[in-house]
Amino acid sequence: MLGISLCAPGAFRDASKMAGMNRQADAFTFILHAARASGARHPFMSPSAAYSRTAIALHWLAGVAIIATFSFGLYMVDLPFSPARIRQYNWHKWAGIAILALSALRLLWRLRHAPPPLPSAMPAWQRRVSHATHHLMYLLFFAVPLAGWAYSSAAGFPVVWFGVLPLPDWVPRDAGLAELLKPVHRGLAYALGALVVLHVAAALKHQFVDRDGLLSRMLPFLSR
Numbered sequence: 001m002l003g004i005s006l007c008a009p010g011a012f013r014d015a016s017k018m019a020g021m022n023r024q025a026d027a028f029t030f031i032l033h034a035a036r037a038s039g040a041r042h043p044f045m046s047p048s049a050a051y052s053r054t055a056i057a058l059h060w061l062a063g064v065a066i067i068a069t070f071s072f073g074l075y076m077v078d079l080p081f082s083p084a085r086i087r088q089y090n091w092h093k094w095a096g097i098a099i100l101a102l103s104a105l106r107l108l109w110r111l112r113h114a115p116p117p118l119p120s121a122m123p124a125w126q127r128r129v130s131h132a133t134h135h136l137m138y139l140l141f142f143a144v145p146l147a148g149w150a151y152s153s154a155a156g157f158p159v160v161w162f163g164v165l166p167l168p169d170w171v172p173r174d175a176g177l178a179e180l181l182k183p184v185h186r187g188l189a190y191a192l193g194a195l196v197v198l199h200v201a202a203a204l205k206h207q208f209v210d211r212d213g214l215l216s217r218m219l220p221f222l223s224r
């Protein structure tokens with residue numbers, strides 16, 4: 001009922017009268033079809049087994065970009081000092097800023113589009129862990145690149161995105177602050193890496209041990 005009253009106040013009563021319906025179930029079905037036909041979106045009104053194509057595209061784009069940028073970060077810090085190393089650092093920073101922009105887009109999308117419900121057999125503690133992991137990951141999608149950007153600014157290396165778009169320094173140039181922000185960026189990146197590992201392990205467990213089809217919602221070509 002909450003979904004109906006939020007989406008179409010008064011519509012339930014009017015529809016009952018209009019269609020001469022006596023049973024609430026008929027009026028409910030009527031409203032549901034009318035709302036769907038008008039394109040209304042509400043998690044209660046549009047249950048679906050799989051994610052939308054946009055959600056799937058944003059998920060895999062972000063996943064590949066984050067894993068690649070993380071791995072590249074680990075690789076580049078051990079390179080000997082050289083012009084090539086500076087170029088690698090720039091590519092890492094540009095990719096990180098692209099992830100920041102993609103995360104903003106993804107968060108806006110996510111706020112307007114509820115995900116499909118979790119499998120009904122999933123225990124309450126797993127639901128809680130799943131929600132907590134997703135919230136923390138979203139937080140880190142922003143915190144990791146912002147900390148990297150702040151570190152770069154404090155160290156006196158302003159970011160020029162893909163060599164074209166100069167980005168503002170949002171902390172002052174300060175060697176002490178840079179020393180502080182460097183381990184912050186690294187620590188947050190490692191925390192994100194650990195959560196990604198947990199996220200992947202949980203998805204694989206659901207798909208191949210519990211066999212509840214959780215992963216197929218994000219990879220529709222997989223069978224349950």
Ligand code: HEM
Nearest residue numbers: 069070073074077093096097099144145148149152186189
């Ligand atoms: C989601 C995006 C990002 C991820 C996952 C990520 C991950 C990492 C990782 C794993 C390292 C290696 C840490 C270590 O072992 O010492 C690193 C280093 C670094 N990152 Fe990022 N990073 C991201 C975004 C950014 C951004 C946006 C910037 C700057 C604009 C940046 C600047 C740096 C710099 C300068 C280093 C080298 C630190 C050093 O010299 O030790 N990162 N990053």
